[in-house]
Amino acid sequence: MGNNIVVGYEISKIGKKIKKIKLTKPGLKSGLKREEKRQLKLDAILRHAAAAFMEKGYYKTSLDDIAQLHNVTKPTLYYYVKNKEDILIKCEDVASVRINGLLDQVTACAENGFVQLENFIRGYVEIITDDIIRCHIRHRGQREDRAARNASLKMHRGIEHRVREIIIKGMDDGSIRDCNSTIIAILLFDALNGISAWYRDEGQLNHEELVQQVLLLVTEGVKNKV
Amino acid sequence: MGNNIVVGYEISKIGKKIKKIKLTKPGLKSGLKREEKRQLKLDAILRHAAAAFMEKGYYKTSLDDIAQLHNVTKPTLYYYVKNKEDILIKCEDVASVRINGLLDQVTACAENGFVQLENFIRGYVEIITDDIIRCHIRHRGQREDRAARNASLKMHRGIEHRVREIIIKGMDDGSIRDCNSTIIAILLFDALNGISAWYRDEGQLNHEELVQQVLLLVTEGVKNKV
DNA sequence: AGTTTAAGTTACTCATGGGTAACAATATAG
DNA sequence: CTATATTGTTACCCATGAGTAACTTAAACT
Incomplete structure (x- = not known):
C-alpha cells in the first residue's frame, strides 16, 4: 500500500x-x-x-x-x-451491474431453485424502483448504434439466461415443476419489468403487498384448489 | 335490406x-x-x-x-x-374494438370466472399477433396531445377493469383463489403485452405451446406440489 | 506565485422531419 | 360532356434539437 x-x-x-494524460498519485485526498x-x-x-x-x-x-x-x-x-444515446448506455451499465449483483447474491445462497427464484423476484422488485433501472428497462432496445444495440441485447440475454439457469436448477432439485424455462423466464421478466412502468414507491400500494401478490402468483397461480 | x-x-x-356532406344512396355499388x-x-x-x-x-x-x-x-x-399521432390513435381504436370484442365474447359465455379468464388469455395471445395491436400496445402512453392521452388512458383502464371483473367473479364463484384483483390483472397484462414484443407467429416457437405455458403459469404457478 | 487542466459558457451549424400551400390528375355525378 | 369532388403531387417552410468551436472561469499541483 x-x-x-x-x-x-x-x-x-x-x-x-485520445489524449495521453499522466495521472498523478491518487493516494492524495484531493486527487481522489x-x-x-x-x-x-x-x-x-x-x-x-x-x-x-x-x-x-x-x-x-x-x-x-x-x-x-x-x-x-x-x-x-x-x-x-x-452523446445522447450514451446516457442510455451508461444507464444500462448501472442496471447490468446491479441486476447481475443481485443474481450473484441469490445464486450464492445454498437454497433450492424455487427459493432462489423467490429471492430474485424479491430483490428485483426492489431494484426496479430506481429511476436509472426503470429508464434502462423502458429504453433498452432503442439503441441506434449497431454495436451498442448488440451489446445491449447480449447483456439482456445474459441476465435472462441466468434466471433460466435458476429455473432449471429448480426443476432438477424438484422444487419447480416441469416447464419450459425459456418461456417462463421471459414471462416473469415481462411481468416484473411491467411493474417498473407503473409502480411508485410513494404510491398508496404497499411494497410488501405487491411482492406478496407477485410471489403468490408465481408459486400458486390463481386457480382455486378446492 | x-x-x-x-x-x-x-x-x-x-x-x-367539419364539412357537411350529403352521402348518396350507398345501395349503389359505386357509392359503397x-x-x-x-x-x-x-x-x-x-x-x-x-x-x-x-x-x-x-x-x-x-x-x-x-x-x-x-x-x-x-x-x-x-x-x-x-397527423402522425393520429396514426397511433387510429391504431388504438382498432385495438380497442378488438379487445373489447374479445371481452364481450368471453363474458357472454356462462362459464365460471377462471374459465372466462382462461378464454380471455387464449384470445388475447391470438390478438396480439396483429401488427396494429402490437403497435398500440407498444406505443400507448406516448400521446402528445392531452385529450388524446386521457382518452387512451381511459380506454386502457376500461379494459383492465373488465378483466378485473372477471377475476372478481371468479373469486365469488370459487374458481379463483382470494387475491388482489387489481394487481393480478395488471401483472397478467404486463406478461401478455410483453409477449407482443417478442413473439412472432412465423418463429420457431409454437403458438399452442406458448398458450399452454402461459395458462399453466396462471393456473398453477411454478412451484412443484410434491 | 503562476501555469496547467478541468469545468462550464455563449453562440453558432446543420440535418431532420412534421406540416402546408398550391397545383395536377383522375374519377364520379348529372 | 362538363362540372365538381376526390386523390395525389411537387416544392416549399420552419421549428426543433443534436452536436461543435471557441472562449472564459475556477480549481489544483509544483
Missing part, C-alpha cells in the same frame, strides 16, 4: 482524439476527490436524465432539458457523456 | 373544418366502393405504419418512410390521417 504512483492513460472527454466529484456528477446527470426520460420519453426529452435539470448548459453534458 | 337511403354527415379529411376503398387504404396505411413503428420505433420512423411503404408521397397521408 502506501504511496503507489500509478501512471496511466485516460480516454479524454469527447472521444475522437476530483474523480469522485466527477463520478457523483455523472451519476446525478444520469439520474436527472433517467427521471426525465421516464416522464416524457427519450425523444421528447432534449439535452437542453436534461442540462437545465442539472443547472448547467448543454455543452457541459458533453463533458460527462459522449 | 332493400334500398334504404342513409343520409348523414361525415367528418371531412383533415379535421379542422368509394367509401370501401378509402377504408381499405386507411387500413393499409395503418398496417404499414404499425409495422414500421414496431421495427424502428415511432420516432425513428418518418412520415416519408410510411408514405414510401405505401407508394405514395407524404402529403397524401394527410388525406387519410390528421
